[in-house]
Amino acid sequence: MRLRLVGIYGAALVIGTWVAVPLLLIALAAFTPRSMLYAWPRPLWPRAFSLDTMVFFLRSTGVWSSTLNSLVVAVLTIGLAFIIAAPAGYALARYRFRGRDALQLSILIVKMFPATVLSIPLAVAFIQWGLYDTLIGVAIVHTALSIPFVTVIVTSVFVGISYELEEAAMTLGSSRLRAFLRVTLPMAVPGLAAAAIFTFVLSWNEVFAATILTLDHRTLPALIADSVISAGAPLHFRFAGGFFMVMPALIIIFLIRRYLMTLWGVTVR
Amino acid sequence: MAEIALINLRKTYGRVVAVKDVSLDIQDGEFLVLLGPSGCGKTTTLRAIAGLETLDRGRILIGGRDVTQLPPGKRGIAMVFQSYAVFPHMRVYDNIVFGLRMRGMPADEQRRRGEEAAGLLELTDLLDRYPAQLSGGQRQRVAVARAMVMRPDVLLMDEPLSNLDALLRLHMRAELKRLHRELRATTVYVTHDQVEALSLGDRITVMKDGEVVQCDTPARIYDAPATRFVGGFIGNPPMNFVGGRVRAADGGSAVEIGGVAVPVPLPSGAIGGDVVVGIRPEHIEVAASALPGAVPAEVVVLEPAGPNQLLTARVGREPLKVTVASDLALRPGQRVWLKVNPARIRLMDAVTGRAL
Numbered sequence: 001m002r003l004r005l006v007g008i009y010g011a012a013l014v015i016g017t018w019v020a021v022p023l024l025l026i027a028l029a030a031f032t033p034r035s036m037l038y039a040w041p042r043p044l045w046p047r048a049f050s051l052d053t054m055v056f057f058l059r060s061t062g063v064w065s066s067t068l069n070s071l072v073v074a075v076l077t078i079g080l081a082f083i084i085a086a087p088a089g090y091a092l093a094r095y096r097f098r099g100r101d102a103l104q105l106s107i108l109i110v111k112m113f114p115a116t117v118l119s120i121p122l123a124v125a126f127i128q129w130g131l132y133d134t135l136i137g138v139a140i141v142h143t144a145l146s147i148p149f150v151t152v153i154v155t156s157v158f159v160g161i162s163y164e165l166e167e168a169a170m171t172l173g174s175s176r177l178r179a180f181l182r183v184t185l186p187m188a189v190p191g192l193a194a195a196a197i198f199t200f201v202l203s204w205n206e207v208f209a210a211t212i213l214t215l216d217h218r219t220l221p222a223l224i225a226d227s228v229i230s231a232g233a234p235l236h237f238r239f240a241g242g243f244f245m246v247m248p249a250l251i252i253i254f255l256i257r258r259y260l261m262t263l264w265g266v267t268v269r
Numbered sequence: 270m271a272e273i274a275l276i277n278l279r280k281t282y283g284r285v286v287a288v289k290d291v292s293l294d295i296q297d298g299e300f301l302v303l304l305g306p307s308g309c310g311k312t313t314t315l316r317a318i319a320g321l322e323t324l325d326r327g328r329i330l331i332g333g334r335d336v337t338q339l340p341p342g343k344r345g346i347a348m349v350f351q352s353y354a355v356f357p358h359m360r361v362y363d364n365i366v367f368g369l370r371m372r373g374m375p376a377d378e379q380r381r382r383g384e385e386a387a388g389l390l391e392l393t394d395l396l397d398r399y400p401a402q403l404s405g406g407q408r409q410r411v412a413v414a415r416a417m418v419m420r421p422d423v424l425l426m427d428e429p430l431s432n433l434d435a436l437l438r439l440h441m442r443a444e445l446k447r448l449h450r451e452l453r454a455t456t457v458y459v460t461h462d463q464v465e466a467l468s469l470g471d472r473i474t475v476m477k478d479g480e481v482v483q484c485d486t487p488a489r490i491y492d493a494p495a496t497r498f499v500g501g502f503i504g505n506p507p508m509n510f511v512g513g514r515v516r517a518a519d520g521g522s523a524v525e526i527g528g529v530a531v532p533v534p535l536p537s538g539a540i541g542g543d544v545v546v547g548i549r550p551e552h553i554e555v556a557a558s559a560l561p562g563a564v565p566a567e568v569v570v571l572e573p574a575g576p577n578q579l580l581t582a583r584v585g586r587e588p589l590k591v592t593v594a595s596d597l598a599l600r601p602g603q604r605v606w607l608k609v610n611p612a613r614i615r616l617m618d619a620v621t622g623r624a625l
Contacts, residue, residue, distance in 0.1 A: 167321050168354035172368030172419065173342035186358050 023246065030054060030243035034236050057240030066223040069135055073210075073219055074203040076139035078196050081146045086192070088147075089154025090180075094163060107148050115145075119212045126213055133215045141209040146199045153198065157191035158184070194256045201249045221245060271332045271345065271422030271455045272297045273318065278327035280313050287313040289479035291327075300449050300456045302470035304463060306502070310479040311459045312427055318457060319348050319425050331423055342371070347416035348425040351432065353408045355400045355415070362387070362396040364411050368419045386418040389448070406437045413445075417452065424454040430465065442468060463503045467491065475499050494615060497622035500547045506579065506590045509553075512619070513546040524616065526609070527564040527584040533611050535625070543619040550590045552613035555580065555597065556606045563606035568599045582607065 029037060030053055032046040037053075057063065091097070092104060122141065123132065131137035161184050169179035207221035214222055224241040227233040233241075273295040280288040288310040295301045303311040316322045318329060320341035328337045336344045347368070356364050366383040374382075387393045390410040400408055409429060416424060429445070430438045446469055449456055460466055466473045467487045474484040475498075483495035494500035500508035513524045515535060523530040526546055556563055566582040566589065573595060580591040582605065591607065599605065616625045 162352065162354065164350050164352050164354040165356060167341070168348070168350055168356075168415075169367070169371075170321070171319055171341040171346060171348040171425075172415070173371035175340070175342070178371070183356055183358075 023250070026239055026242045026246065029236070029239035032236075032239075037236050037239075053236040053240045054243070057237055057244060060227075060237065062218065062223055063220070066218045066220045069217055070204055070219040070221070072135050073139045073142060074200045076136060077142040077146060077203040078199045080139060080143040081150045081199050082192075082196070084143070085147045085150035086154050089151045090158050092151070092155045093158035107151050110144055110148055115208050119209065122209075123212055132213060133217055135217055135219075137213055138210050138219060139203075141213065142203040142206055145206065145209075146202050149202065150195050150199055153195040154192065157188050157195070160191070161187050197252050197256055201252055205245070205249055273423060273455060273457070274328075274330040275314070275318070276328045276330070278314065278317055278329070279325045280310075280317060280322055281325055286479050288317070291476075291479070291481055293474060293481065293484065295455060295457065296471075297332075297455055298453045300446075300458065300469060300471045302466040302473045303457065303459045303476060304466040304470075304473050304502075305461065305476035305482075307461060309476040311461075311476050314476070315348075315425050315427055315457055315459045318344075318423070319346055320344050345422040346425055347419040347421035347423075349409075349412045349416050349427065349429045351428040353412040353429075353432075355408050355411050357400050359399075360396065361392060361398050361400070361403070361411055364400070365392075365396075365414045365418055367415060382418050382420075386414040389417070389451075390414045390444075406433055406441065409433060409441065413448070417448070420452075421454055424449075424452075424456045426456065426458045428460055429458075431460070431462070438465075445469065464505070467503070475502065492613075493624070494547070495624055497545060497547065497617050500615065500617075504549060506550050506592075508547045508549050508615070509589045510545050510547050510617075511584060511587045511589060513544050513616075515542055515544055515616070524614070527566070529562065529564045531562055531564075531609055531611055531614070533614055533616065535616070544625065545617040545619050545622070547615035547617055547624075548609055548613060550579070550592045552610045553589070553591045554608040554610075555582075555591060555593050555599075556608060559606050560608055563608045566605055566607050568601050568603045568605055570601060571599050 028046060031049045031051070032053065033048055033050040034052055034056070036042070036046060036048065088103070088107070092100065126132040126137050131140070165183050165187075166176075166179040169183045170176065174182060205221060206219075207225050210219040210222035211225050218226065224233075224238075224245065227241075228238055273293075275291055275293040275295075278288050278291040279286075291310070291314055293301075303314060305311045313322060317324055318331075320336070320339060320343075324337065328335060330336065331344060331346070341348075356367065359367070362383060365386055366379045369379045369382060384393070384396075387396055390413055392407070392410055392414055395403065395407060395411075400411065403411065409432070413429070426445075430441055433441060442465060449469075458465075458469060467490075470487055472484060473487055473490045475482045475490065475495075477498055483490060483499050485493075485495075490499065491503055494503065494508065497510060501510070511526055513526045515522060515524050515533075516530070517523075518530055518532055521532060522535040523532045524535075524544065524546055525531075559565070564584055566584045569581040569583050569588065571593075572579045572581075574592075576595065577592045578595050578597065580593050580599065582589050582591060584607070589607070593599075617623060618625060
């Protein structure tokens with residue numbers, strides 16, 4: 001028993017360190033004065049802190065407009081993903097229908113094809129359809145990527161709300177739709193909000209499709225990746241950009257962590 | 270007027286037949302209990318009346334109106350669920366008047382009826398609470414109030430007491446009986462608890478494997494079970510069944526149990542066949558010495574049960590339960606004579622289990 005605990009905490013410590021150390025190093029570097037970043041040998045803990053690097057990053061060309069682009073894409077993605085995945089999740093949770101298992105499986109099939117394989121045909125198709133270099137185009141791809149997660153989470157949210165409550169509302173004179181709107185939906189809102197936030201993080205962080213499919217209307221991760229790869233952006237720009245990117249996701253996941261745990265827990269059960 | 274007619278109901282789930290072919294007539298104002306073991310189709314039948322199940326076949330009439338195709342809210346019914354299904358995100362008051370709101374009733378009328386129902390079920394002090402702050406019994410009363418406030422023609426209850434502890438169940442059982450007497454709504458009540466069924470029902474419908482086995486008053490169900498199944502399902506301890514043989518005796522017919530002929534009035538055609546003799550434990554008397562017409566038996570075990578004792582005896586190889594006075598002293602292995610009350614014997618076909 002004792003040994004087991006040591007094992008669990010040991011593993012948790014290793015994994016935690018593995019995740020946290022890069023984040024910590026990026027954060028430290030983002031607040032280190034520019035000159036000190038290039039000093040050699042560089043101390044692990046910087047001797048001085050400054051906001052220069054962050055200010056430089058935030059004043060760089062395209063940062064604010066691409067941040068706005070990222071927000072627009074994320075909001076569009078949330079909207080599209082919910083239009084498709086929320087009814088699917090509800091149906092999977094409530095009804096036993098022919099092809100139910102096949103549907104559940106096919107939702108995961110999206111995850112089978114690596115984005116790398118799909119990217120060139122997708123770019124060609126998007127150029128033909130006039131979706132290339134548009135925010136809605138990126139949002140459509142992000143929607144495809146997030147549908148499996150949203151469906152799974154929404155399913156578990158609705159599984160957790162007894163169908164008898166809806167039935168009770170129906171025996172009391174509500175229609176099926178009204179029973180859903182008055183009884184099930186209010187109880188599902190926190191879980192659905194968690195799913196929406198999760199989708200936001202997914203879209204906000206997605207870099208590959210955004211890079212391939214945009215040119216002038218870059219999202220933030222695409223802009224940073226582009227500056228780093230093709231323009232060879234300086235080291236401090238990279239650190240500041242990385243820090244700026246990671247913070248919203250980190251804060252949001254921290255806030256809804258308990259929710260995500262229970263959601264996945266319900267799904268596993 | 271809200272008499273209910275169920276006509277040839279059938280419901281299957283894939284290959285599983287939940288309700289095979291059920292027809293029932295329920296009187297206006299009657300308290301009808303659907304009783305049976307789990308999986309007998311009683312809950313499915315109730316949900317079909319509520320409109321929560323679509324039937325494969327059959328029709329349902331409430332007050333002479335065909336409601337088979339109507340949604341639950343348009344049938345003039347209200348239902349109390351086993352899980353209570355109290356809305357957790359609404360206060361007790363909002364739960365109670367939910368149905369009135371759905372109907373678009375004016376707010377002052379809602380309040381009047383809501384408070385009346387709350388008073389009837391002793392919920393007046395709890396109206397501002399959320400269900401999570403209530404005990405199981407209180408939640409159950411909210412569910413009943415929510416159904417009652419609708420003044421339904423038909424009240425449907427699906428094992429409403431099964432999640433309560435024993436003492437509370439006893440209390441609520443009496444409450445439900447009182448409420449039914451005051452409100453006189455036609456009530457259909459599903460339970461697997463025979464004591465509940467006997468104490469609440471004007472009539473009891475015993476179901477098994479998706480079919481009605483017997484539908485009669487509690488007294489008739491208890492005294493004259495239609496089949497061996499009904500006799501064995503109702504009564505605690507249940508009816509005894511021993512093998513017997515019908516033969517002619519001087520001045521009529523008799524059934525032979527353990528080698529002793531017990532005179533039983535029977536139609537003459539039944540003579541000469543093997544039967545099952547059904548007899549309730551309280552209709553057997555125990556004697557310490559041989560009596561004419563008494564069946565010899567051996568004491569196996571004697572269990573005190575408060576007001577009386579439960580004797581397990583053996584006639585030949587067959588065990589038999591007898592309720593005896595609490596002061597009767599018997600030793601295991603002792604020989605006794607069982608005097609069966611002939612008027613209380615229920616003979617059944619040895620093969621089909623049907624009462625003769």
